[in-house]
Amino acid sequence: MIRPGGGQRAQVVGTGLIGGSIGMALRQRGWVVAGHDIEATRAERALQLGALDAVGYDSEALVTFVATPLGAVVEVARASLARGGVVTDVAGIKGPIVAGLPHANFVGGHPMAGSEQEGVEGADPDLFEGTTWVLTPAESTAAPAFAAVRAVVTALGANVVELPAARHDDLVAMVSHVPHLTAATLMNMASDAATEHASLLRLAAGGFRDMTRIAAGHPGIWPDICVENRVGILAVIDQLASALGEVRRVIAGEDRGALLALLERAREARVNLPAGAPPADDTAEVRVPVPDRPGVVAEITTLLGELGINIFDLEIAHSAEGDRGVLVLVVDAATVEVVRSSLNSRHYRCSVRRLGQ
């Protein structure tokens, strides 16, 4: 049904950041894309920005992407299914949507992609490159519909993960929703305490900044997500409360051994957390302690770039206290000795660890 080449037709309903990015990415791959938005000016703007070939619906579209806010997805998708073709959506939770759309041609989807920009102005054809895109086929979903959506999403550069809708919702509660709510809660607690003790925030170093960074995001989409996924979120909040209760018990009992074991286990798990990008078969992590200033990052990345070293992943890990940090680079394991000696030649120390073996 979906051919690798161009000339095929798709449509996008809801031409914001995600819908616009899908339109741009599809057009870049030769698709012809129609688009509709409840606000006509938004669709016109998407057309101007090159996210669409035409404003309106296309009755010949093979695939319709419903990229409206969560609350409108079921209704919009139902109308799209009535017009024909395969329909998928991009909402951040899947259970209620899949339950509301028991149709052979509907496939729930969730691209794990976002941007700080809002609206079609922030749309980007490369937004999905290398990201995880969850698809949640139901029993009602026809195999050809699922195959079609999988093919399009894969063509956009995303890596498909297939999950039952309820499982998806439980997992994102664990790795996204509750962490976000916890970051916001910690930030609010510190902020409240800081009104009484002004020096508190001067004691908040890199670790606290990392912990709470996600709380700086736009909260607009979160109330709907939290309400729709409340069952999964409440279960994870309860699990967190219980786990913190266990930490409390260990500390109250002055059980240094159990505390060390708990922290060692977390360290091991975090160090082995896969990077966002799919790792190469044989990579190594290079950790370079650096002063927390930008010239250093530029110097090191430029140095490695000149040597032709491909950096798969990069992050700056602030130390728990103070203004030092560690530049963490993931590189091809075969290049590690070149990386090490070139860093040493610039007087940077580094430690190296093989990954993915």
Add this chain to the structure above:
Amino acid sequence: MIRPGGGQRAQVVGTGLIGGSIGMALRQRGWVVAGHDIEATRAERALQLGALDAVGYDSEALVTFVATPLGAVVEVARASLARGGVVTDVAGIKGPIVAGLPHANFVGGHPMAGSEQEGVEGADPDLFEGTTWVLTPAESTAAPAFAAVRAVVTALGANVVELPAARHDDLVAMVSHVPHLTAATLMNMASDAATEHASLLRLAAGGFRDMTRIAAGHPGIWPDICVENRVGILAVIDQLASALGEVRRVIAGEDRGALLALLERAREARVNLPAGAPPADDTAEVRVPVPDRPGVVAEITTLLGELGINIFDLEIAHSAEGDRGVLVLVVDAATVEVVRSSLNSRHYRCSVRRLGQ
């Protein structure tokens, strides 16, 4: 007592990362530094690395820095006080230490500085530059002793924050200890869930990575800190449990308005969280959405460096989902238009916000 010039004498007991860095920083400023470590080879190594002028005690030292592990501080400081001079320490909690050392010449201290490196091999004379260094004088502390320690610490480039010991311990429980324990707890929960659902960690995007990054740190110092500061930590854990209970209530009640207000408040607080470095009087934050790859950071920091733009702070904020990020730069507000136009010329969009006004 402490003169701005060189030739004065200090000593360090415990020549690890912090003790070694203090020795190097003092020697760079013309001090003569003796050092002792319970492991003789460690003191010899510190001498080799230039952290000390001599191994041993110096009965003429004006100031002694006790930089041993937490559990040994009181005993070592007592012995140092008996030898004379002013004595300070660098342990991460202060209440029990200050209580155990009711002496006119003792001043509790805590440099908010660390490094991923361990031991004197990671020592660095610039470790304290621009960091917060808490001093916790007690009623027993003599004013000249406090003035002496304040002068030395300031000379090392740190910004002194004066706090009662108990207040220090409560505040670090809030901004350091409990966030660290929470990160470890979230990481362990996700890791446990991932053994059953292997795809879980593929759904963990930048936000989760930020939240849990601190859990990757070496846990060695934490059991002692948590046990000694258990009262403060348990109070903050209880406060967090209660705040999460309130979040739970809001979500269970499907109260979208209250949830939005909670998240908006956290966003406001996080956006206004001061950067680690002391901000200039008039700075601006420039946020540049970027693909999450290192060439971009090098390109932008090099570009601004060539224009002579001083970057006060830099961080990469991963988006909540996917592999995009935002490069957050803090620059002199007077340079904002130059920054904006040079970024635009390279086709980067950016948003700008004045800080500290």
